[in-house]
Amino acid sequence: MEEQKNTYENVTLEPDVGFDIRFVTMDHNSPFHWHREMEILYILNGHATVHMEGEEYELNPLDAIVMDYARIHEVIYALPQTMGICIHVSRQLLRRYLPETEPFAIRCAGQRLLPGQQEYYNEICGYLKELTVLYVNQNETYRLKSTARILELLACLVEHFSEPVSLVATQTRAGNMERLEQICTYVDHHYREEMTLQEAADELGLNREYFCRFFKQSTGTSFMRYVNQVWINYIYQDLLHTDDPVQEIMERHGFFNQKLFYRMFKERYHCTPRQARRMAENNPYVEAK
DSSP: OOOOOOSBOOOOOOTTTOEEEEEEEESSOEEEEBOSSEEEEEEEESOEEEEETTEEEEEOTTOEEEEOTTOOEEEEEOTTTEEEEEEEEOHHHHHHHOTTOOOEEEOEEGGGOOTTOHHHHHHHHHHHHHHHHHHHHOOTTHHHHHHHHHHHHHHHHHHHHEEEOOHHHHHHHHHHHHHHHHHHHHHHHHTTSOOOHHHHHHHTTOOHHHHHHHHHHHHSSOHHHHHHHHHHHHHHHHHHHOOOOHHHHHHHTTOOOHHHHHHHHHHHHSSOHHHHHHHHHTOTTSOOO
16 A cells, blocks of 8 residues: 655646646545645535644535645544545745735634635635536636636735745744654654654654654644554554454554554544444445455
């Protein structure tokens, strides 16, 4: 099975277009990661929980959220029946039309609207609904129409959901992302082993206290909790895509405490491993075993 990347998501965009639209059926979660593109998630059915900068956002059908460039985020889906539209937009696309604009951050989520933003949030969702229809139909004018909607959507975000940030803050965030990528890559390579905070900090040449504080501030969760989330996510993938017994899957990924596993699994997915497997078997969008 292809190994899932948990930290830096490399999205390839056509340079002459600058954005990518995908209709996605979620049969896995996305542990904390980041990418150099803006990500816009629009839920069509099901439910998603997004953790970003220590905040939690609940998304129901027809809800949208924007994850800005290099913004660390995690997405937990109501699996395996959540579907949506995922759009990535390059920073170069905005620079093409706003070359003189000072650095800014975009924050847009239905649950965190400022006074006066509801009307414009509804406008954003309207564009996303249109993009969904265009994506499904994809006639000969699809690219023209979708480009027009993307530009209108971006204009609305810049006008009503952006806030200025200093160049120093922008550079600091970029440096933090690189360090976080190192940490999460280390976890990906060693999550099957018994891992301690001290070992992880030593591997990266960081003071233990600084390491803990930096990780918590960057992701909103503790390092060991993140390690457990990575464990659970990989186990979930095998659970859905193989017929192997749960105990065998757990041990394959270095998890031997069955009681702790069942508690953590239910806390994260709101069902038992057996129930999750049964839901996947009844879902036509989950790849057959």
